[in-house]
Amino acid sequence: MSRSLAVVTGASSGIGAEFAEQLAARGYDLLLVARREERLDSLGRLLSERYSIRSESYVADLANDDHVLQLVNRLHGEPHLGFLVNNAGFGTKGLFWESSLESQEAMHRVHVMATMRLSHAALEVMVARGNGAIVNVSSVASFTLSAGGCSYCATKTWMTNFSEGLAVDLRSARSAVQVQALCPGFTLTEFHDAMGMNRGRIPAALWMKPEQVVNDSFRGLAAGKVIVVPGAAYKFVRFLMWALPPAMRRLAALRSGRAMGRVQMSGKGPRPIDGPAG
Numbered sequence: 231m232s233r234s235l236a237v238v239t240g241a242s243s244g245i246g247a248e249f250a251e252q253l254a255a256r257g258y259d260l261l262l263v264a265r266r267e268e269r270l271d272s273l274g275r276l277l278s279e280r281y282s283i284r285s286e287s288y289v290a291d292l293a294n295d296d297h298v299l300q301l302v303n304r305l306h307g308e309p310h311l312g313f314l315v316n317n318a319g320f321g322t323k324g325l326f327w328e329s330s331l332e333s334q335e336a337m338h339r340v341h342v343m344a345t346m347r348l349s350h351a352a353l354e355v356m357v358a359r360g361n362g363a364i365v366n367v368s369s370v371a372s373f374t375l376s377a378g379g380c381s382y383c384a385t386k387t388w389m390t391n392f393s394e395g396l397a398v399d400l401r402s403a404r405s406a407v408q409v410q411a412l413c414p415g416f417t418l419t420e421f422h423d424a425m426g427m428n429r430g431r432i433p434a435a436l437w438m439k440p441e442q443v444v445n446d447s448f449r450g451l452a453a454g455k456v457i458v459v460p461g462a463a464y465k466f467v468r469f470l471m472w473a474l475p476p477a478m479r480r481l482a483a484l485r486s487g488r489a490m491g492r493v494q495m496s497g498k499g500p501r502p503i504d505g506p507a508g
């Protein structure tokens with residue numbers, strides 16, 4: 231009998247690589263998606279040997295429409311597709327109009343358009359078969375604002391809201407297929423290196439490991455949770471953002487943008503430290 235297939239985007243590092251490992255440990259074959267082929271190949275080799283599963287590297291730039299549509303076609307042809315992790319993503323820093331439009335568009339394509347298209351393809355297969363799961367790796371930033379992180383927070387808010395909306399559609403169709411928005415806070419991956427952010431600005435106690443984040447995602451799926459926020463500190467952030475009046479949320483956004491080094495203050499107001507790096 232064929233094993234279920236798990237597709238993980240952004241599997242070449244960080245949270246995506248950890249999802250790949252934990253899915254392989256659960257017996258899934260893997261389709262690992264990202265731009266860095268060598269990384270995908272070496273992770274695939276390691277997991278195939280360790281867990282006796284099959285792994286295939288799929289090189290794609292998810293900011294590229296053609297690449298996404300080719301991957302969509304591939305998913306349509308996978309009757310055993312059992313798990314999709316929409317995890318690929320990146321951050322930028324700098325004020326919106328001072329960052330390149332190209333980097334802002336790429337972020338919307340990767341976080342929003344690729345997630346929407348791949349979820350559509352996966353749900354067509356999964357709902358017809360009556361089982362499967364999608365985890366959309368959003369962020370605790372989906373509940374917040376942050377100066378210098380306008381598109382990041384907005385696209386992650388979309389991911390959380392989209393996932394919740396899909397869960398409602400699935401429930402109305404009485405489908406057993408699950409969708410989850412996973413909303414981590416600061417996690418030790420290559421994410422902050424890629425965006426050129428100094429990790430030292432963030433208190434050590436706030437950093438989580440990818441294992442903790444992915445463990446919480448699987449625990450959340452077992453409990454039927456649609457929104458999973460790993461870590462007590464970040465559950466509190468979510469509550470605070472819900473409880474604060476809008477003007478206070480915006481004040482918190484100015485402070486968090488500066489604390490993270492996404493912008494800095496000059497005499498005239500918040501100024502960018504440098505341009506986008508994502």
Ligand SMILES: NC(=O)c1ccc[n+]([C@@H]2O[C@H](COP(=O)([O-])OP(=O)(O)OC[C@H]3O[C@@H](n4cnc5c(N)ncnc54)[C@H](OP(=O)(O)O)[C@@H]3O)[C@@H](O)[C@H]2O)c1
Nearest residue numbers: 240242243244245264265266292318319416417419420421
């Ligand atoms: N780390 C955190 O603190 C944190 C917190 C909350 C949410 N998140 C979210 O977690 C997800 C995973 O990030 P991470 O922390 O694991 O960071 P990471 O280690 O930098 O991994 C990001 C992954 O996304 C892939 N990726 C980026 N742009 C891509 C593109 N255009 N096409 C295809 N793949 C692309 C990268 O692969 P290639 O470069 O090989 O293409 C890499 O595998 C992201 O969506 C991020 O927003 C992270």
